[in-house]
Amino acid sequence: MNSEQSPVKLTRKDFTSSQDVRWCPGCGNNAILAQMQKTLPELGVPRENIVIISGIGCSSRFPYYMNTYGIHSIHGRAPTLAMGLKAARPELQVWVVTGDGDALAIGGNHLTHALRRNVDINILLFNNRIYGLTKGQYSPTSRIGARTSSSPDGSIENPVNPVGIAIGSEASFIARTVDIFQKHMSQVLRRSADHRGAALVEIAQNCIIFNDATWGDITDPDNRHDHVLYLEHGKPMRFGKQGEKGIRLNGLRPEVVRVADVGEENLLVHDERASEPTLAYLLSRMGPPDFPTPLGVFRAIDKPVYSQLLSEQVHRAQTEKAADLDALFRQGETWDVT
Amino acid sequence: MNSEQSPVKLTRKDFTSSQDVRWCPGCGNNAILAQMQKTLPELGVPRENIVIISGIGCSSRFPYYMNTYGIHSIHGRAPTLAMGLKAARPELQVWVVTGDGDALAIGGNHLTHALRRNVDINILLFNNRIYGLTKGQYSPTSRIGARTSSSPDGSIENPVNPVGIAIGSEASFIARTVDIFQKHMSQVLRRSADHRGAALVEIAQNCIIFNDATWGDITDPDNRHDHVLYLEHGKPMRFGKQGEKGIRLNGLRPEVVRVADVGEENLLVHDERASEPTLAYLLSRMGPPDFPTPLGVFRAIDKPVYSQLLSEQVHRAQTEKAADLDALFRQGETWDVT
Amino acid sequence: MSASMSAPAKKREQLEQVTILFSGDSGDGMQLTGSQLTTTSAVLGNDVSTLPDYPSEIRAPAGSVAGVSGFQLHFSHQEIHTPGDNPDVLVAMNPAALRTNLQRLLPNGVLIIDQDAFSARNLAKAGYEENPLDDPALGSRYQLHPVPATTLTLNALEGLDLKHTVKARCKNFFTLGLVYWLYERPLEQSLEWIDKKFSRMPLVAEANRLALQAGYHYGETSEAFAVQWTVPGARGEAGTWRIINGNEAAALGFVTAAQLADKPLVYSSYPITPATDVLNHLSRWKHMDVRTIQTEDEIAAMGSAIGAAYGGAFSVTGTSGPGICLKSEAIGLAVMLELPLVILNVQRGGPSTGLPTKTEQADLLQAMFGRNGESPLPILAAASPGDCFDTAIEAFRIAVRHNTPVFVLSEGYLANGSEPWRIPSLQDMEPIVVRHPADPDGFQPYARDAATLARHWILPGTPGMEHCIGGLEKHPPTGAVSYAPEDHEAMCQLRADKVARVADFIPELEVTGPNEATLLVLTWGGTCGAALTAVQRAGERGRSVAHAHLRYLNPFPRNLEALLGRYEKVLIPELNAGQLALLIRGRFLVDAVSFPKLRGQPFTVREIEARIEELLA
Amino acid sequence: MSASMSAPAKKREQLEQVTILFSGDSGDGMQLTGSQLTTTSAVLGNDVSTLPDYPSEIRAPAGSVAGVSGFQLHFSHQEIHTPGDNPDVLVAMNPAALRTNLQRLLPNGVLIIDQDAFSARNLAKAGYEENPLDDPALGSRYQLHPVPATTLTLNALEGLDLKHTVKARCKNFFTLGLVYWLYERPLEQSLEWIDKKFSRMPLVAEANRLALQAGYHYGETSEAFAVQWTVPGARGEAGTWRIINGNEAAALGFVTAAQLADKPLVYSSYPITPATDVLNHLSRWKHMDVRTIQTEDEIAAMGSAIGAAYGGAFSVTGTSGPGICLKSEAIGLAVMLELPLVILNVQRGGPSTGLPTKTEQADLLQAMFGRNGESPLPILAAASPGDCFDTAIEAFRIAVRHNTPVFVLSEGYLANGSEPWRIPSLQDMEPIVVRHPADPDGFQPYARDAATLARHWILPGTPGMEHCIGGLEKHPPTGAVSYAPEDHEAMCQLRADKVARVADFIPELEVTGPNEATLLVLTWGGTCGAALTAVQRAGERGRSVAHAHLRYLNPFPRNLEALLGRYEKVLIPELNAGQLALLIRGRFLVDAVSFPKLRGQPFTVREIEARIEELLA
Numbered sequence A, B: 001m002n003s004e005q006s007p008v009k010l011t012r013k014d015f016t017s018s019q020d021v022r023w024c025p026g027c028g029n030n031a032i033l034a035q036m037q038k039t040l041p042e043l044g045v046p047r048e049n050i051v052i053i054s055g056i057g058c059s060s061r062f063p064y065y066m067n068t069y070g071i072h073s074i075h076g077r078a079p080t081l082a083m084g085l086k087a088a089r090p091e092l093q094v095w096v097v098t099g100d101g102d103a104l105a106i107g108g109n110h111l112t113h114a115l116r117r118n119v120d121i122n123i124l125l126f127n128n129r130i131y132g133l134t135k136g137q138y139s140p141t142s143r144i145g146a147r148t149s150s151s152p153d154g155s156i157e158n159p160v161n162p163v164g165i166a167i168g169s170e171a172s173f174i175a176r177t178v179d180i181f182q183k184h185m186s187q188v189l190r191r192s193a194d195h196r197g198a199a200l201v202e203i204a205q206n207c208i209i210f211n212d213a214t215w216g217d218i219t220d221p222d223n224r225h226d227h228v229l230y231l232e233h234g235k236p237m238r239f240g241k242q243g244e245k246g247i248r249l250n251g252l253r254p255e256v257v258r259v260a261d262v263g264e265e266n267l268l269v270h271d272e273r274a275s276e277p278t279l280a281y282l283l284s285r286m287g288p289p290d291f292p293t294p295l296g297v298f299r300a301i302d303k304p305v306y307s308q309l310l311s312e313q314v315h316r317a318q319t320e321k322a323a324d325l326d327a328l329f330r331q332g333e334t335w336d337v338t
Numbered sequence C, D: 001m002s003a004s005m006s007a008p009a010k011k012r013e014q015l016e017q018v019t020i021l022f023s024g025d026s027g028d029g030m031q032l033t034g035s036q037l038t039t040t041s042a043v044l045g046n047d048v049s050t051l052p053d054y055p056s057e058i059r060a061p062a063g064s065v066a067g068v069s070g071f072q073l074h075f076s077h078q079e080i081h082t083p084g085d086n087p088d089v090l091v092a093m094n095p096a097a098l099r100t101n102l103q104r105l106l107p108n109g110v111l112i113i114d115q116d117a118f119s120a121r122n123l124a125k126a127g128y129e130e131n132p133l134d135d136p137a138l139g140s141r142y143q144l145h146p147v148p149a150t151t152l153t154l155n156a157l158e159g160l161d162l163k164h165t166v167k168a169r170c171k172n173f174f175t176l177g178l179v180y181w182l183y184e185r186p187l188e189q190s191l192e193w194i195d196k197k198f199s200r201m202p203l204v205a206e207a208n209r210l211a212l213q214a215g216y217h218y219g220e221t222s223e224a225f226a227v228q229w230t231v232p233g234a235r236g237e238a239g240t241w242r243i244i245n246g247n248e249a250a251a252l253g254f255v256t257a258a259q260l261a262d263k264p265l266v267y268s269s270y271p272i273t274p275a276t277d278v279l280n281h282l283s284r285w286k287h288m289d290v291r292t293i294q295t296e297d298e299i300a301a302m303g304s305a306i307g308a309a310y311g312g313a314f315s316v317t318g319t320s321g322p323g324i325c326l327k328s329e330a331i332g333l334a335v336m337l338e339l340p341l342v343i344l345n346v347q348r349g350g351p352s353t354g355l356p357t358k359t360e361q362a363d364l365l366q367a368m369f370g371r372n373g374e375s376p377l378p379i380l381a382a383a384s385p386g387d388c389f390d391t392a393i394e395a396f397r398i399a400v401r402h403n404t405p406v407f408v409l410s411e412g413y414l415a416n417g418s419e420p421w422r423i424p425s426l427q428d429m430e431p432i433v434v435r436h437p438a439d440p441d442g443f444q445p446y447a448r449d450a451a452t453l454a455r456h457w458i459l460p461g462t463p464g465m466e467h468c469i470g471g472l473e474k475h476p477p478t479g480a481v482s483y484a485p486e487d488h489e490a491m492c493q494l495r496a497d498k499v500a501r502v503a504d505f506i507p508e509l510e511v512t513g514p515n516e517a518t519l520l521v522l523t524w525g526g527t528c529g530a531a532l533t534a535v536q537r538a539g540e541r542g543r544s545v546a547h548a549h550l551r552y553l554n555p556f557p558r559n560l561e562a563l564l565g566r567y568e569k570v571l572i573p574e575l576n577a578g579q580l581a582l583l584i585r586g587r588f589l590v591d592a593v594s595f596p597k598l599r600g601q602p603f604t605v606r607e608i609e610a611r612i613e614e615l616l617a
């Protein structure tokens, strides 16, 4: 989402609200909040021109802690408020903060439509694979078999993958980062803010109370390198402590190879700007146990922006036709009585 | 969806209800109805074990015309009734009939979740790329720029593709056919009925009143062959009057080639059973102007079936534990008063 | 040619008013024929009121009963308020139309029939064993005029190089011409309309012109028609007039409100009968800075409406009853956020999907109570098609003055029905003043205006006033989240008082008829016209009865209780099972008599007159 | 060791009843402590009633006011109906707890404090400038007992090889032990519970045992405690008893209903506070042929409930107010389809997201009117935690007898509150008889039972009865789609009469107290207990007042109107702005006095007593 620059130099403090934070100690949300408060000042957007809209959930408490404009709306509907707001005020920078239940269970349809319309908003999806606020029921991203308060015998639902949903929804910007990967998150947030159109950022978030270590494979510092694939546009896909491993394409099937064996030139090269999302889709399927989990920008393309097209149609109409209310009244047959 | 076989031999008449059909003369729905009435008897499922549930829309009038059990429910919610019904009565064969607005606008979320849970139902999505019943507003599948009663200056919304949505929803069976392609439709319907789990069938349907010829490129008998690609499992992808053209893969990009130039062995071969949906996804992207529109089964894989897992959990619990209500009452501390 | 030119070869009689019902197959163009006569009569100076009756939403097979489309028009020398009860004249273009509507035609009424359409096939489709035209009873009960309309039309167009089907389709103009002669209406308006409409198809224009004139001549020349009636025009209020239906009037009202406040209008909606046309209209008025959003569902429409209001636009969301169900949770959020916006419910027959194309007034209590918790908001209802315009504007005045979501209730009957509308002059309209605080120092998000108790409309983009609002209970006046008992109590009271205080800003309720009497007929919504007429007629018969109409359903006008006290009995006719009646009885302990009607049709004057007589007997 | 063993070294006094409030940080295990005392007291033969008060849904920082968790328990020699008004005893485990609850403690009440928790840091978090314990006023106003609970606990556990934090966490059992001594409760039940609970962690079990005993001894030995109170047990109705809360009772009721009809139970729900536990419970009872579906949202939950009911299962969907908003459109469909199912609304504070963890009764009119069109359905409300069981069963009896969706209203206060519950014997329960027609010949989907007007529950899979039902208006009795005025009128009437006739099958309303009197206190839902107690006390003071409680809110019991007529005044206390009052006034024109309360808390007995006195003054 691009936004008019401004001279003001703001600091993290400027974006910290007076409300004291009420997430559990050790909750991943705290780390995400810190990054947002650090990153937003660097965007040079006046604080008053930023609106953060959330739904309901632990994650959705987010706007209370940011010293910007904000709405803590109702469960799953944040993208709809964002769309209306952008229709009224295209110049504002609008963020949506949501959870895996808020965005993918009750709010799934609004997410899909906000993305396919390419409304100019940034959607941050805190994925802890659980319903935190209601104390631990499985969510649409919980693994099949997950034992939770509402699935004592294990969940029988195949999970969805937010990136896959976003691709099915024809999203123009899709990225993934992790609550505790500070630098990475801050880069991704900046990329998202700079994107024109709808941006979906999945943030792997740890719910220490109800789903601790659900992202353990990629957050564990020891063997993180073997489980994370950092996507970089135009770069061959390498991972592992020394980047000794890579991803090669075999027909339509990706496979993990040792770079030494196959040579870097034969590795799959990331192209976030590919007009066709096939590569992004293929990447969205990668993850444990056979593959590393890709982090970074899956897709970032230019595409007509809903909120902009809407304004353009209005402006065109206004230039082509005078705003003559009386003429509108007089449409069709009229007659005079004297 | 597989269903216990039965000896009865039924005919088309058995499936024709007494209600007189009230679609516009020339509406594609009439052709679809005819095929369903012809195909269902061939499945050997007793009529009384078939339930057709629809939402609201012209298409959703469908169950009135079938002499089976049926519910004409409310807008967009048919899959939810189907899920509840299968939870209560797994043995019934349940069909959902829906439209592009019913399934992808108001009902989008239920479609996604029915597919990802892999509830054992058949979803027929009549896609006429318009809201017929409300007299012609653009739908989520209408092309950007479409001029309709609610978009006089052209729609500004990027359309979604039902097959793409289904893939994003991890669907286990996905197919596409056309209202007037009788044989093809009947094959696809049978495949869908035989599939265990959620099946999504997109049926290209013509709304002669509000969106006539929206599928003209593939229905026009003269150059249909150049615009349609019939998918057949294990077969190289050829099309054109003499099958002179084919699809070849260039990296992740499909391209149209003349078979003579490249040789059939180099054509992309269809694999509907691929465990990874990447191929299905790539095919879902093909269509005019650069590519033919694929018809047939995009994907058909085995995957845990929600309604079955649900029954299994219940049965396991029942075998492991006696249905002792009194014991349930006495959970926790009790004491006697005499 | 004009009526004056046609030599009055025949007997002429003058009438006060006529109710005519055009009825035929969906394909016969009855809506068009009806609206032509409407405009012509209005231009002539008659007062008019119409009631289109479309077939059920799915197109039915041609000639079937399900496919019958009707258009009832009431035109009169005097002021009228309803489309008429039963027609004096029935034009039936095919057997299905006859079958559907004959029982509504008044005894000895004029019955015009296209006999060419009474083929064995059409008769069968309509379910006639024998041809009703062969039944002498028909001719004795009504002034029967079988006319070979199709044949005569084709003859008149013989010369023209057009397809047979195209020519045949002109028969509605032939019929219109005949009716024009019958009631001495000039052809000019329709002739001009034809020229405009078919300017790109001169041949078709010519065909319709000829058909219209042929019909007129047929009236003049045919023996069958002995009398020509005239309904003299009356000059209404001075000004420029037009015909308008409720949906267009509402759309115009919303645009006007926004213009009066110099604000953009954002209309977010998901199509639904009978509200869809409001979206269709507004989507054509982008040059007035109207931004229409067609959302994925009604929940999204309500959410977008909140977002747009939060951003400072004049925000409306329109739907019908089933859509209100879906919006209800988000309406509760709007109540909590205390943002100004308007929710339009064009009511239709319920429950559930119900009768999408029929009219009803059964969503009043849904508007009052259809949300979790105590969530009060103002409710207004329109009384007539034209009144939808004023109601829309008034709703916005209240929304922005009191910073609250406001309900506007319309009805299928008002939405599709039409009447003459005097085009308002913008100068006469009071501008809508909107204030957005911009002074950060000491501001509090839920600080309130002393008079209205409204909180202020603070816009994002205002430096130094950054804050977060939401659906959780709050501490007044900071708006900080609080579950403290005293805060919840205080906020519930404030939200209730704020809405109650709207009563200090709305006009007191007025009555038509005696200030004290035996009976008061109290109405809301589209029932106004029939009740008013019934009361007037009863009054003329010396009955002690008055009429009062509630535009404001929440809060009620301040004087309502006192006013009710001045009448021995109160009768409340409404198209539901007694919803307003429950509120009046529960609130004021007045033994109001409920007069419910649930037939998908508006009240007739006679129905209400009869009930009045019963109560006064 | 048992109470009897402990030498009564000290003064002993007997009490009728005690209300005690355990209050501490979310981490302090107050809910556990409270429920231990609850069970022990109940086993002892006391009647008990509890009111847990959880912190707001997000976990707050330890020691903060937002993080305070409370558990109020009322135990008595006699029958009681409420968790007590203000506590006689307050146990405060930290400064935040003291600050939050001190003002509720009765004058001269017992105040037990863990002084170890009163560190500068905790005092600051609670917003105390000075340590309140240093304020002599505290000791003069209350029977103050500062106890170094943490230290004493650690000492008692010195020998054990456990982490310091684990040991410290045992202080709640120390406190419990002290309270056990104070009110002469035996330790057995808790000791057994500890053994069971920590069977896999013998050391932890040992630690808690020691802490419990240490607390008990401390009471015996410390000078600070001069008196030991006893609240003798009373033998309740013979049978086996347990403690139960409303959500578990409702869940058990639904399972029982299904079992009584030999049907599977399908529960479809989307989690929401305070209803979630019903889903959690039922998901553990699959062996009773319970099938739980956690849907993507409440709309899907309602749709699934309809599908399951259509399939012939006993079908329930549970949620809270915001979820009812979302279900409302589909509830209308259920009304139209006339299928038997139950909708459970565990009400919470509103409007909008409101106060998710607080109690309220403000969704009654939403249940009555929160849908488009006239869509009547029966509504029941539970009176106490245990009554949720009977109400759930009764709801299903009505649903299947009358083939209609039925609303069950519960409240956060009932859902989380608990009381002793006599375990019912299945033999005493009347089976629920369900009929599914199977004879195709001449069947009609909307044919009705003569007595109930219910249509029949026809199941898919029945040969020869294939048919389609839907949300459009119908022709009775075929059910074929029809928009005919007479059909709509007839069907609306039938749907209304069918629900009205439920009154012929439910018990007449009974009163506690005089059959005729000056005042009748009329209640519904969880307000029953406080009102009953208040009326009994007023009665004991010779006041002319009676109490009647409505389990059936739609339709009302047949004798309600007559009954109301026997009292000069009617008072209706409810946790809303007067919703039942509106219905009673509007329906019967009785000048019922509304007594609204919107504080997120149940009524206290004293509040209602005071209002009674006012009205009788």
Ligand SMILES: Cc1ncc(C[n+]2csc(CCOP(=O)(O)OP(=O)(O)O)c2C)c(N)n1
Residues within 6 Å of the ligand: A056, A057, A058, A059, A060, A075, A098, A099, A100, A101, A102, A103, A126, A128, A130, A131, A132, A133, A134, A139, D270, D271, D272, D273, D298, D322, D323, D326, D353
């Ligand atoms: C209409 C409605 N239904 C249900 C709820 C209860 N509820 C609140 S948050 C939530 C799910 C939260 O999960 P998620 O979106 O993943 O957020 P998290 O708490 O995990 O951050 C639910 C079911 C609600 N508040 N509103």
Ligand SMILES: Cc1ncc(C[n+]2csc(CCOP(=O)(O)OP(=O)(O)O)c2C)c(N)n1
Residues within 6 Å of the ligand: B056, B057, B058, B059, B060, B075, B098, B099, B100, B101, B102, B103, B126, B128, B130, B131, B132, B133, B134, B139, C270, C271, C272, C273, C298, C322, C323, C326, C353
């Ligand atoms: C809750 C609700 N909202 C809106 C409508 C109005 N409505 C009926 S059908 C429809 C869309 C139909 O489009 P589609 O699903 O494509 O079906 P089609 O008529 O094209 O076959 C709409 C908006 C409704 N009936 N219910």
Ligand code: SF4
Residues within 6 Å of the ligand: A022, A023, A024, A026, A027, A028, A029, A058, A059, A128, A132, A133, A206, A207, A208, A209, A210, D058, D059
């Ligand atoms: S419950 Fe989980 S998600 Fe919620 S605040 Fe605590 S740790 Fe974070």
Ligand code: SF4
Residues within 6 Å of the ligand: B022, B023, B024, B026, B027, B028, B029, B058, B059, B128, B132, B133, B206, B207, B208, B209, B210, C058, C059
């Ligand atoms: S409007 Fe279109 S979709 Fe509907 S029945 Fe007519 S042709 Fe078919």
Ligand SMILES: [Mg+2]
Residues within 6 Å of the ligand: A099, A100, A101, A126, A127, A128, A129, A130, A131, A132, A139
């Ligand atoms: Mg989550």
Ligand SMILES: [Mg+2]
Residues within 6 Å of the ligand: B099, B100, B101, B126, B127, B128, B129, B130, B131, B132, B139
């Ligand atoms: Mg469509």
